[in-house]
Amino acid sequence: MTKPFQFTANDVNVEKRETVFQGFFRMDKLWLTHPRFDGRDMPVFTRELFIRGDATCVLPYDPERDEVVLLEQFRLGALGRDQSPWLLExxxxMNEDGESPEEVAQREGQEEAGLTFEPLEKICDYLVSPGGSTEMIHLYCGRVSTEDAGGLYGMEHEHEDIRAHVVSSDEAIAMIHDGRINNAAAIIALQWLELNRARLRKGWQ
Known part of the structure; x- marks a missing residue:
C-alpha cells in the first residue's frame, strides 16, 4: 500500500489565477491540475479560493478556580440557522504582518477581555476549511485569573461588541456536548481542556 503524502505542493500546476472579488475579504479564481492517485493527470478544473489570513485563538483558563472565560458576540455566518447568531467563542x-501568534494572543486578550496570559500553552494549528479557504488557526490555552474577569469589551471602530463571561469548566464542557457551543476553535480547545485539565490544575498553580 502507498503511504499518505506521496504528493507535495510542487505537484500542483496552477495555470491561471485571478482575483474576482476584493472587499473586506478577497476571493481568487484558480485554474489548476494535479496528478491523480491512479497515475493519470486531473483535467484542468476551476475553484474559487477565499483568501483570509491566519488567526490566533486562546482559551483563557484559571486553574485555581477551574473556570474559563468565553466571549459572546454576533457572527454573521450563523445568521439564518436555527440558533442565535450570538455565539460563545x-x-x-487576525495575525497582522510581523506579529507572532503569541503577540496576537496577548493583544487580543487585552482588547477583547482585559486579560493577560501567563503562560500560554500551544494546543495545535489547524486549517479552518481547506476545501475553499486559506485560513490557519493557531490555538492556545492561556492561564488567567478569573477573579475580576467578565464585562463588556471590543474595539468600537472595528464594530466589535463583546461580552466576556466567566463560566465553570464543567459548564463550558457541557455546552460543547449539548451543542450550545458549536464553533470549531472553542470545541477543540474545550475538548483539549477536558483531556489536560488535571495536569493544568496541578502544574499551573
Missing amino acids: LVAG
Whole structure:
C-alpha cells in the first residue's frame, strides 16, 4: 500500500489565477491540475479560493478556580440557522504582518477581555476549511485569573461588541456536548481542556 503524502505542493500546476472579488475579504479564481492517485493527470478544473489570513485563538483558563472565560458576540455566518447568531467563542484575532501568534494572543486578550496570559500553552494549528479557504488557526490555552474577569469589551471602530463571561469548566464542557457551543476553535480547545485539565490544575498553580 502507498503511504499518505506521496504528493507535495510542487505537484500542483496552477495555470491561471485571478482575483474576482476584493472587499473586506478577497476571493481568487484558480485554474489548476494535479496528478491523480491512479497515475493519470486531473483535467484542468476551476475553484474559487477565499483568501483570509491566519488567526490566533486562546482559551483563557484559571486553574485555581477551574473556570474559563468565553466571549459572546454576533457572527454573521450563523445568521439564518436555527440558533442565535450570538455565539460563545474564544479570545481571537487576525495575525497582522510581523506579529507572532503569541503577540496576537496577548493583544487580543487585552482588547477583547482585559486579560493577560501567563503562560500560554500551544494546543495545535489547524486549517479552518481547506476545501475553499486559506485560513490557519493557531490555538492556545492561556492561564488567567478569573477573579475580576467578565464585562463588556471590543474595539468600537472595528464594530466589535463583546461580552466576556466567566463560566465553570464543567459548564463550558457541557455546552460543547449539548451543542450550545458549536464553533470549531472553542470545541477543540474545550475538548483539549477536558483531556489536560488535571495536569493544568496541578502544574499551573
